[in-house]
Amino acid sequence: MTASKSQKFGMNPVRRLLVGASLAASVALSTSWSTVSFSQEIKDLSIALSTPVTTVDPHFHNLTPNNAMAAHVFETLVKTDAALKTYPGLAESWKALSDTEWEFKLRKGVKWHNGEPFTAQDVAATIKRIPNVPNSPASFAVFVRAITDVNIVDDHTIRFKTKEPYPLLPSDMVSVAIVPKAIAETAKTEDFNSGKAMIGTGPFRFQQYVSGDRVIITRNNDYWGDKPDWDKVTFRIITSAPARVAALLSGDVHMIEGVPTADAAKLKKDKRVEVSNAVSNRMIYLHMDSNRKTNSPFITAADGKPMEANPLTDARVRQAISKMIDRNAIVSRVMEGQAIPAGQLLDEVFFGTSKKLKPDAYDPAGAKKLMAEAGYPNGFGVTLHSPNNRYINDGATAQAVAQFLSRNGIPTKVDTMPSNIFFSRASKMEFSFILAGWGAASGDTSSPLRALLATNDPKAGMGGANRGRFSSPELDALIAQAVVIIDDEKRDAALALASEKAIELMGLIPLHYEVSTWASRKGVQYPGRADQSTLAHDVKRAK
Amino acid sequence: MTAFILRRLAQSLLVLFVTSILVFGGLYLVGDPIEILVHPEADQIEKERARVALGLDKPVVEQYYLFLKGALTGNLGNSFVYAKPALEIIFERMPATMELAILAMVISVFLGIPLGLYAGLRPNSPFSRFIMTSSIVGFSLPTFWVGLLLILFFAVNLGWLPSTGRGPTTDVFGLQLSIFSWEGLKYAFLPALNLALLKLALIIRLTRAQTREQGLLDYIKFARAKGLKSSRVVGVHLLKNILIPLVTVIGLELGSVIAYAIVTETIFAWPGMGKLVIDSIFQLDRPVVVAYLLVVVAMYIIINLVVDILYSLLDPRVRIAEQH
Numbered sequence: 001m002t003a004s005k006s007q008k009f010g011m012n013p014v015r016r017l018l019v020g021a022s023l024a025a026s027v028a029l030s031t032s033w034s035t036v037s038f039s040q041e042i043k044d045l046s047i048a049l050s051t052p053v054t055t056v057d058p059h060f061h062n063l064t065p066n067n068a069m070a071a072h073v074f075e076t077l078v079k080t081d082a083a084l085k086t087y088p089g090l091a092e093s094w095k096a097l098s099d100t101e102w103e104f105k106l107r108k109g110v111k112w113h114n115g116e117p118f119t120a121q122d123v124a125a126t127i128k129r130i131p132n133v134p135n136s137p138a139s140f141a142v143f144v145r146a147i148t149d150v151n152i153v154d155d156h157t158i159r160f161k162t163k164e165p166y167p168l169l170p171s172d173m174v175s176v177a178i179v180p181k182a183i184a185e186t187a188k189t190e191d192f193n194s195g196k197a198m199i200g201t202g203p204f205r206f207q208q209y210v211s212g213d214r215v216i217i218t219r220n221n222d223y224w225g226d227k228p229d230w231d232k233v234t235f236r237i238i239t240s241a242p243a244r245v246a247a248l249l250s251g252d253v254h255m256i257e258g259v260p261t262a263d264a265a266k267l268k269k270d271k272r273v274e275v276s277n278a279v280s281n282r283m284i285y286l287h288m289d290s291n292r293k294t295n296s297p298f299i300t301a302a303d304g305k306p307m308e309a310n311p312l313t314d315a316r317v318r319q320a321i322s323k324m325i326d327r328n329a330i331v332s333r334v335m336e337g338q339a340i341p342a343g344q345l346l347d348e349v350f351f352g353t354s355k356k357l358k359p360d361a362y363d364p365a366g367a368k369k370l371m372a373e374a375g376y377p378n379g380f381g382v383t384l385h386s387p388n389n390r391y392i393n394d395g396a397t398a399q400a401v402a403q404f405l406s407r408n409g410i411p412t413k414v415d416t417m418p419s420n421i422f423f424s425r426a427s428k429m430e431f432s433f434i435l436a437g438w439g440a441a442s443g444d445t446s447s448p449l450r451a452l453l454a455t456n457d458p459k460a461g462m463g464g465a466n467r468g469r470f471s472s473p474e475l476d477a478l479i480a481q482a483v484v485i486i487d488d489e490k491r492d493a494a495l496a497l498a499s500e501k502a503i504e505l506m507g508l509i510p511l512h513y514e515v516s517t518w519a520s521r522k523g524v525q526y527p528g529r530a531d532q533s534t535l536a537h538d539v540k541r542a543k
Numbered sequence: 544m545t546a547f548i549l550r551r552l553a554q555s556l557l558v559l560f561v562t563s564i565l566v567f568g569g570l571y572l573v574g575d576p577i578e579i580l581v582h583p584e585a586d587q588i589e590k591e592r593a594r595v596a597l598g599l600d601k602p603v604v605e606q607y608y609l610f611l612k613g614a615l616t617g618n619l620g621n622s623f624v625y626a627k628p629a630l631e632i633i634f635e636r637m638p639a640t641m642e643l644a645i646l647a648m649v650i651s652v653f654l655g656i657p658l659g660l661y662a663g664l665r666p667n668s669p670f671s672r673f674i675m676t677s678s679i680v681g682f683s684l685p686t687f688w689v690g691l692l693l694i695l696f697f698a699v700n701l702g703w704l705p706s707t708g709r710g711p712t713t714d715v716f717g718l719q720l721s722i723f724s725w726e727g728l729k730y731a732f733l734p735a736l737n738l739a740l741l742k743l744a745l746i747i748r749l750t751r752a753q754t755r756e757q758g759l760l761d762y763i764k765f766a767r768a769k770g771l772k773s774s775r776v777v778g779v780h781l782l783k784n785i786l787i788p789l790v791t792v793i794g795l796e797l798g799s800v801i802a803y804a805i806v807t808e809t810i811f812a813w814p815g816m817g818k819l820v821i822d823s824i825f826q827l828d829r830p831v832v833v834a835y836l837l838v839v840v841a842m843y844i845i846i847n848l849v850v851d852i853l854y855s856l857l858d859p860r861v862r863i864a865e866q867h
Binding site: 052061063134135138139141142189212214242244250421424441458 | 575576578579580586590591621626627632709822827
């Protein structure tokens with residue numbers, strides 16, 4: 001009546017042994033699968049991106065991931081290399097005919113993906129489309145705003161007139177993706193997203209875009225330049241950093257961007273993976289309320305009692321604060337080595353930087369002296385506000401800064417919040433002391449000088465991100481002079497001078513430059529780029 | 544029955560209206576989308592232009608009124624980021640979330656009920672004790688952590704399953720679904736398992752409790768005394784009676800599975816509605832967030848209505864009581 005135990009459970013001992021053995025064997029076998037190296041050639045590359053591509057229409061939404069994606073299918077007249085220096089793209093050469101007129105000579109023999117030849121008419125039609133893209137949340141109009149008149153000289157020569165001298169025109173052209181005339185005149189954003197209008201001149205042809213999931217492109221075998229190494233590239237959007245790293249390690253993707261600092265060290269040691277770094281054009285800095293002489297919202301006396309005066313309006317106090325921060329410690333501990341201490345608005349390799357400016361050394365004694373000179377020997381209290389999900393380790397950096405300041409006589413509280421709330425409040429001048437970042441897409445210091453340090457003037461479009469309302473007529477004059485110099489070398493020197501003035505007055509305190517990190521499986525190499533973009537045609541098969 | 548349904552529909556409309564006010568108010572008073580959407584290097588002229596283009600320069604009440612006007616014709620506004628109708632974007636992504644949610648429910652029901660039955664019928668066996676302890680672990684561990692562990696174990700270390708993303712889709716009745724192919728199932732399995740763990744624990748415990756309770760009742764004793772096979776007693780008589788509270792709970796949980804999908808979709812990069820709404824919250828794409836919340840509330844209402852109808856169908860006592 002009572003069956004034996006094993007019969008009741010339906011498996012006799014021999015069967016159980018076999019099941020157990022096969023389970024163990026499959027576990028052992030499969031652990032070896034994931035360590036199989038990519039000895040066979042990869043034809044189809046897959047890359048994991050960290051921020052979503054919101055559209056493939058190159059003129060709709062000015063966002064770094066969208067622009068990086070557009071660079072595969074479309075091209076611009078002027079391109080930038082890994083260090084953001086310009087070089088010829090669809091334009092072979094360009095020169096300023098006068099202070100207000102530029103001539104671009106276009107490349108011959110370039111064909112669109114549908115076989116039609118590329119001509120100056122396409123460039124003119126593109127420039128006409130850009131300010132008129134309907135419903136654009138972040139338009140590209142700012143890059144063509146300076147152009148008052150377009151003159152087609154012949155099929156491969158085009159001239160632009162500007163109202164005032166505008167040396168940045170070639171730089172602005174880096175952000176203008178050229179589309180065919182027929183498409184510029186009739187296509188809507190939906191046509192691009194569905195693929196109908198995705199005709200470019202670039203090294204890849206468009207295949208598919210699944211919103212929020214992936215973009216697939218295939219090699220353009222008729223490309224006029226160096227053909228890419230890959231037949232097909234699939235970009236997968238994986239916003240969660242640990243999932244991205246897992247996808248790389250499990251072999252689901254061949255390369256990832258945006259490696260979290262915590263994993264970079266571990267991946268460097270992993271034999272299956274190669275890690276590459278590049279200094280980026282993004283600087284992390286502190287902005288101080290430099291204009292409100294009294295009653296700055298978050299400033300108190302050192303014991304916490306309310307204080308009317310605003311110490312941050314005194315340049316000596318700002319300089320003292322800069323000396324209180326040990327940038328090397330922040331870089332090595334908080335950023336885990338994935339950053340470079342900053343002494344000015346952009347790293348030295350970029351245009352418009354000064355060779356004389358070095359990061360402020362950690363000098364608590366010097367800081368104390370400056371504070372006493374400025375009349376604050378007992379310090380004061382302040383709250384540092386920072387976003388917590390926008391820049392690499394932003395919240396942790398803010399806390400480190402606060403600790404340094406508190407140790408040196410300025411008791412500092414920290415309040416971090418999501419970036420969507422932080423920026424709107426900071427722009428309304430609700431804070432006294434903030435941490436923020438600035439990425440100069442043009443790769444030169446005119447961008448941070450104009451946006452962060454020039455006197456806030458909405459009509460002129462200056463100081464748009466100057467959330468400390470720092471204002472110095474001297475600096476404004478230097479900036480105004482520099483941005484209209486057409487000659488590159490002279491402009492470089494003038495911008496360097498302006499940078500030096502800005503740092504002398506400590507309009508903002510530079511902390512560090514972000515370093516972008518990419519990781520790829522052995523066999524795939526990416527040298528990295530200063531604008532944090534991941535370009536598949538620069539990804540090479542390792543020899 | 545019809546009166547009952549009509550009354551419920553009227554109540555639902557009221558709920559939707561109140562939700563829309565709460566959600567709209569909450570969202571529109573927080574943050575400034577322009578700061579997020581517009582490129583940080585754009586100057587003030589650009590920001591003003593964008594503000595006007597998106598209708599954000601109008602006062603909040605006027606924006607709500609325009610929204611309500613549109614909502615009555617089925618248009619819940621255009622997404623700031625995608626410039627497409629928000630509802631269209633949500634419905635585009637809905638099949639992905641629904642197939643994940645349904646796969647998760649299938650796993651939790653078809654694993655949970657047998658395991659719960661076993662634990663209820665043989666409460667003292669070591670396997671039962673193991674099931675019950677694991678179920679506690681199942682609902683205590685946070686979803687995102689378990690998800691990462693699953694990826695680490697099954698994808699990185701063992702390499703059996705892909706780590707992220709959705710598999711190739713096939714066209715099923717006009718919807719793009721991925722679970723009807725082996726390839727697609729491989730991608731869907733880990734996220735569905737991750738989602739299912741919480742519900743699995745719940746269903747196991749509920750089924751066991753119901754089984755213990757029902758198993759002691761007289762009609763079960765009579766059935767056994769009558770000489771019916773054990774499988775018929777359990778499979779037909781017991782199961783039918785425990786299904787009633789189970790169906791109610793499963794219906795409620797289906798709604799919350801769709802909500803929990805947000806975390807799972809982010810970890811597994813599954814392109815569903817949940818991931819869409821998280822991204823939209825960070826980008827302050829208000830129309831999409833409002834539309835998503837209204838759609839989810841509507842789904843909860845419909846699911847609950849269906850559950851109530853099913854309940855009355857399954858339990859003749861309820862049906863007869865209603866008719867009187």
